[in-house]
Amino acid sequence: MKVTVAQLNPTVGDTEGNLKKILDLLPGCEKEGSELLVLPELFITGYPPRDLLEKRWFVRRVERALERLSEASCGYPTLGILVGAPMRTGKRHGKGIYNSAMLIKNGSVLASVHKSLLPTYDVFDEDRYFDPPSSIEVVPFNNEILGLSICEDAWSIPELGLTEYDFDPIEQLAKNGATLMINLSASPFHTGKEELRYRIAKYHAARHSVPFVYVNQVGGNDELVFDGRSLCCDKHGGLISLLPSFTECVRTIDTAKSGSPESYEPEERIKSVHDALVLGLRDYAGKCGFDKAVIGLSGGIDSAVVCCLACEALGSGNVLAVSMPGPYSSKESVDDSRVLANRLGAGFKVIPITGVCKSYLEALAPSFDSLPADATEENLQARARGNILMALSNKFGHLLLSCGNKSEMAVGYCTLYGDMSGGLSLISDIPKTMVYELARYINRKGGTIPRAILEKEPSAELRPDQRDSDSLPPYGILDAVLELYLNEGLSADEISERGYDKKTVEWIIRTVDRNEYKRRQAAPGIKVTSKAFGMGRRMPIAVKY
Known part of the structure; x- marks a missing residue:
């Protein structure tokens, strides 16, 4: 299948502007003979929309944008458009909204699939806003059976240390007969994450013997930066195509092509x-x-x-x-x-x-x-x-x-x-x-x-x-201890066992803990490590432990 991967930079809340970005792509997709245009997770709203999802007027605005997209698709009758957006569940209980991927073609919504795994760790709050679906279904489209998933749905792989969940939506899609996997994502950057995403796509493709298309958002939204780096692997896990980092890119990929298992190289860490x-x-x-x-x-x-x-x-x-x-x-x-x-x-x-x-x-x-x-x-x-x-x-x-x-x-x-x-x-x-x-x-x-x-x-x-x-330990020691305490969650005793002076370690930990009140009043900062201060680290201020 010829799939157009649209690694774009949305603005949170700007449904009109984000919709325009999609509409601008349609003539080019038709010219290239693309069968399916794929946008990132929640692209209509931009990610993360946070409490905007609790505003009924905002959800209605999203629905109007989707209606306009459906109308516009009539002008390109051979092209499918797969776009991420929130969707009402229609149920009286629960949060009332799904995190969804909608397949639109020739004026109709052919299918809607919903995110199953709703992360609540680090910077993520999805269980606050969304309901999971009751079932997972594949979607017949043209000559393929699409296994559609959304971001975290691909992150249940014990073999890669991803053990947050006891259920693997990708495995279920494979059992249901998927012949092409597509994952819509809004995965924020931190050092080392790009390579992990590649390993995830490669793992699913090789394990289930189906091509895997991964489409990630790019751009900065508040503290989070999204690096893009969308990719496609063949059914053996070989890399067919890898999009660039930190820039918008639209590329049409033939998923039937063979990739190379040796062609992937991660970006240099400090450059990223x-x-x-x-x-x-x-x-x-x-x-x-x-x-x-x-x-x-x-x-x-x-x-x-x-x-x-x-x-x-x-x-x-x-x-x-x-x-x-x-x-x-x-x-x-x-x-x-x-x-x-x-x-x-x-x-x-x-x-x-x-x-x-x-x-x-x-x-x-x-x-x-x-x-x-x-x-x-x-x-x-x-x-x-x-x-x-x-x-x-x-x-x-x-x-x-x-x-x-x-x-x-x-x-x-x-x-x-x-x-x-x-x-x-x-x-x-x-x-x-x-x-x-x-x-x-x-x-x-x-x-x-x-x-x-x-x-x-x-x-x-x-x-x-x-x-x-005069006031601080040498930065080489301070940064090493901070990495072990903040990122790895080790105690003072565990850090000291790694060869660091116990009094120094205890001073660092005590000083970190008592300065939470300062950090709570700091300006927002750009997250680039796996554990940043701010929205991903939520410690109490008035506390004794």
Whole structure:
């Protein structure tokens, strides 16, 4: 069968815009002789629609879009259109909505199939909105029997460590006689996931001796980035076609062709992270109505990386970098920031904060009652910078990007309403050690980021001769422990058994836990690891354990 895979970038809630993307494809599909156009999961709404699904007016809007798509299909009578959308169950009990795939042809809905496995782990909340179907059926279409599934339905494979469920919808479709498997997906990116998806498609194809078509969404929606990387395997698991990462792509594939078992190569990890952040920022800004960004450029590695990513995502002329030297800032930090901004072609301003901080301290002096200086005075500097950046954001309509990394966010080495201020925390899921990897990747074709920034010891420059190492373990140790605690869920004893100092481990875990209140107030961040702070990690604040 000739199948057109449409790896597209929807906007959540924009049923009209998402429908237009489909309608624009129909003439090309007809010209190529395609028999079936396949869109990603919930494409009409964009994924994830979240509580929009609880709005009756929104569901009616979806239904009107599907009616228009059905009408438009009459102009292309030989083409089937397989599209993901929510569908009312018609039942009085339950959530009242299915996560569905609808097969439309020549003005009619030939079949509707519904997602069986509704994930509730990590960033997923599907059991909150959807009901599972009572049965799984195949769909005869042209000369094939289609086994249609939706995203998670393919993720029940104990042999690959996917043991969340005791039921395999793909196996049931094979038993029902499917001759071609098609999976509509909206699978968000994190490092290592692309290769796992390929192994899933290959496994199902080879196990059941049927071709497997996998169609994934691409684009950024809030914290989530979807990398696409749609693919088709032949009945032996050989790769027929692999679509690119992080970009829209429409390709017509002949599922009868033979693939190659040796042709798959995953994207380089740090390249994928870089591209995910660029696409995530570009779509977050664009879909929220921003075309310009403002960044506090400190002269350190984190803000340098964020500035480079912003220039790539939005264009250098749409980025304003602001250096805000304070009483303990080095001249080199300002100079390095200026060099970076000039190399990038970004706008650059210097707004000193020493006078602002002095005014704060004079106003607070009667209340502070001659108490010794401590972190309060340091945080005042960070908050002065945050206020200045927010003022620029308000005045000129720029999106403020905060520059804290995952290591700092984990242990609260950041200031509420200071350097945490912003509309998007771009690298909040990037450990400090990976920030350096990103910097080296950015510099792969030349020295965009000055060597002085790459080589200087990290410092917040909020007190004389301050270094991050004064307050934190070495980042190599901190990031390794955070990986074991946050991502693998190990206890302090289990982590210590891996060779880490127990007191250091206990301090890290204790500090992570007591800073939940800070992270709850942080700007949303782009998820790139398997366990990010935010919607995928839901810890209580007022807690004792």
